[in-house]
């Protein structure tokens with residue numbers, strides 16, 4: 001079996017570093033802080049808001065919860081952002097989408113101070129990422145890189161630079177928040193980078209590309225999209241996908257819980273059990289990229305805090 005990369009341990013190591021940096025800032029009288037902006041009550045966004053509040057508490061940071069009702073006007077939302085921009089206790093602002101339809105994502109995002117844009121939503125920061133000079137590389141793509149950097153040092157005994165340069169990297173998914181920024185981060189490291197998406201699959205070409213990957217990063221949100229036929233023997237696979245699926249018995253029927261409802265479990269986009277023996281390394285789901293993502297967001301918030309206090 002290939003190496004199952006212990007992303008939970010990576011997340012814990014990062015948290016230790018974050019706590020040390022927090023103490024050093026507190027010794028200077030500075031406390032980092034994150035504000036979330038959730039408009040209305042979308043379920044997924046509410047879950048994420050709770051996570052951000054929890055990790056701010058764990059780190060001893062300030063947390064600010066902006067949660068106006070769904071019928072607020074766009075102009076009023078932008079006024080909230082301006083207030084957060086001006087608040088010196090807010091190091092980073094995190095808009096939690098989806099917003100209600102009458103509120104434009106880009107109008108809100110463009111009003112965020114670029115030095116508080118800790119998940120790289122603002123076009124200015126995305127532009128810097130594309131140019132290879134990111135201030136705040138977005139959290140999930142950064143988690144992919146952090147995991148691979150640590151894997152390269154620990155298991156391949158090479159510096160990340162040598163790991164990426166000329167490597168055949170294939171990214172499945174080209175969303176603005178995961179696939180595209182992962183591809184930029186790979187290109188910035190001189191990997192030979194191929195990006196696949198739904199149209200690649202529709203043309204029947206997915207396997208042709210993924211089979212050639214030394215490093216395969218999958219972020220499509222499709223369970224079992226990648227099986228043994230799509231993976232090269234000895235590849236390194238990072239599975240970003242998070243999907244809830246029904247638990248099935250050996251006959252393919254849903255397993256029911258005590259209330260008679262189908263039981264569910266979390267899986268990635270890669271058929272883990274079917275590929276784990278043919279790869280060199282793989283990240284699991286759950287306990288994979290997600291265990292590192294929040295920590296990368298916190299790292300960005302620390303950086304924002306330092307920039308705002310003239311420490312960087």
Ligand code: NAP
Nearest residue numbers: 173174175178197198201219220221240241242289290293
């Ligand atoms: P998204 O916006 O839905 O994008 C999915 C991407 O996958 C799109 O580019 C889509 O292509 C592509 N795709 C869909 N079906 C495909 C197929 N059959 N073959 C090839 N490409 C296909 O999703 P996202 O926000 O990027 O998230 C992707 C996954 O990562 C989701 O499961 C999400 O839950 C997970 N996620 C995990 C973390 C974490 O921390 N672990 C963080 C964020 C997201 P088109 O655009 O051409 O349709």
